[in-house]
Amino acid sequence: MSEAQSTLDEIVGKEYEYGFETLLEMDVIPPGLSEDVVRVISAKKNEPEWLLEWRLEAYRHWRTMTPPEWANVHYPPINYEDIIYYAAPKSQKDGPKSLDEVDPELLKTYDKLGIPLHERAILAGIAVDAVFDSVSVATTFKDKLAEVGIIFGSFSEAVHQHPELVRKYLGSVVPVGDNYFAALNSAVFSDGSFCYIPPGVRCPMELSTYFRINAKNTGQFERTLIIADEGAQVSYLEGCTAPMRDENQLHAAVVELVAMEKATIKYSTVQNWYPGDKDGKGGIYNFVTKRGECRGDHAKISWTQVETGSAITWKYPSVVLKGDHSIGEFYSVALTNHRQQADTGTKMIHIGRNTRSTIVSKGISAGFGQQAYRGLVRVAKSAVGARNHTQCDSLLLGDKCQAHTFPYIEVKQPSATVEHEASTSRISEDQLFFCRSRGLSPEDAVSMIVNGFCKEVFKELPMEFAVEAQKLLGVSLEGSVG
């Protein structure tokens, strides 16, 4: 083992910083899943009949399905009867209240996480909806956004206040039976964020949701629905953390985006769920379905993700390009260290004429990390003049990790242009020595080289997030030079 390798190992050894637990009085239902549990969740949220029916349909569908086995990830079968499907801080039982009424313990937690919930939000210019275990606890800037007609808040609230919008769009991008985890989510989702930008409105600030799993043995099943009406524009950020626990916890979220004519949605994620310890004990199973639909001409949906956490990531943020001249983008940095596994990528479905998509995927694997890029570019017969460019790079740190690339390309339209570029590289001893001979520690050198590798993706992130992502990458890599 070279010296570089041993330093690499040290860097990979860094501990998870957000692994604390907040002790709150919780409203919890017993573990296990049945129609009754679905009814209880729906009743707790005082939901209308149609939504209960929608959930039940999803539940019944889910019962007929089997978990996907095609992904390059390995884990023992999940016992869905051991999971708690609803947990909420007690004081929040009746839904979000004003910030003054939020449990101070909870606010302290968000403080620790550096989420700008209070006046700091004004400085940061970010409107935050914070989801703690199953419920949304606080939304900042709601009133200010309402002035321009933007609806932003918890999903449960939207169900009551804007049922027509929720009913119209819920499940319209990701149908209840779309896949195993999406069906599960549709049956038991407890809360999440809802956002509607009216025609012609450009959202004046970044919108943000912060997810945190706190309660033990709890699954988190949030649902996000964002609609940008004609000519509207919005940039949305999502962050996630969880306490350190020895058991694996399931996170099965669904995100649906709808972009109408000339609308733009930019969705950025920095995912830092607890990844498990260095031997692979504990950590979040992050099985997430994210999809956007460009419904109108000239619509644009852009996904940017930085995935550094979770024991297992199974996630393919996708864009269905229905409108002519619509654009789909996917920029991804995924890092697997220790025993982390990730099977992630995207689907770009070209239906409209002259639709364009860009995929830039950067995978970094260290320790015993397992990483797969899985991407589908499908060009339908109708998509005359469609174009795709895919760039897929893997960086290996050390000699025990793996990177795989599974590109799927299906083209039924001869005028389409589809390009795929892929590379796999290592951090070379020469690069490392060069940086060290300029006075940089091996840790800083690796962090700098890895950040350079990810630059094309980081530049797509909003400023504050880009800085956070860089730091996160450094921390996640601690113990790993190669």
Next chain:
Amino acid sequence: MLEIRNLTAEVDGKPILKGIDLTVNAGEVHAIMGPNGSGKSTLSSILAGRDGYDITGGSVSYQGQDLLALAAEERARAGVFLAFQYPVEIPGVSNIYLLKAAVNARRRHIGLPELDAMDFLALVREKVKFMEMNEAMLYRAVNEGFSGGEKKRNEILQMIMLEPSLALLDETDSGLDIDALKVVSKGVNSLRSPDRAMILVTHYQRLLDYITPDKVHVLSGGRIVKTGGPELALELERQGYAWLGADAQATGAGAAR
């Protein structure tokens, strides 16, 4: 400044350095010349702390400390600088970012405050101009897509930013056209000072037309076989390394004791 005593080193069990003795005092510029495979680059790599060499004997003292006991980055922070023969590319990392990280690592080590963005920018702009480089290259990825000459100028730019106490230049002249050679030499000469030492490792004499060394050493077969003044380099240029043949053998045997 630097004292190398009977240094021996191997790569994969193959002896490369077979007993190097060299003393470089502050204020001096030494040239180490020699044919390909003589161990010139190995010597500079070992001094800078590159992994992959087995030091089998001898010692290296730098400003009174055991240089070989320090990690590469510690040597750099203590003022040892290696200008690479083949500067590496680091995609996505801007040149200015690397320079700032390097300068501040050195400043922290010697107890100076880090330079803020404005002061740093002013300094680096001045040096870029001095090296007759385009400011745009500061924002390009380190050495990526640079021509051979640009890479070497960039090495010297890093050197004059870092102001090392001991500069090691490994074949800095290779691959340079005459204009680049002049600029590179100007950079090197600007650093000459009574409290700084330099070692130029080179195959050819032409660099020494622009940077006059105090001493010239000829390295052959892992040993210093001849030492002289600047005139030795000219002699080598005229006669080639073969000229040293018999002489080298004799001196080598002597050095091995």
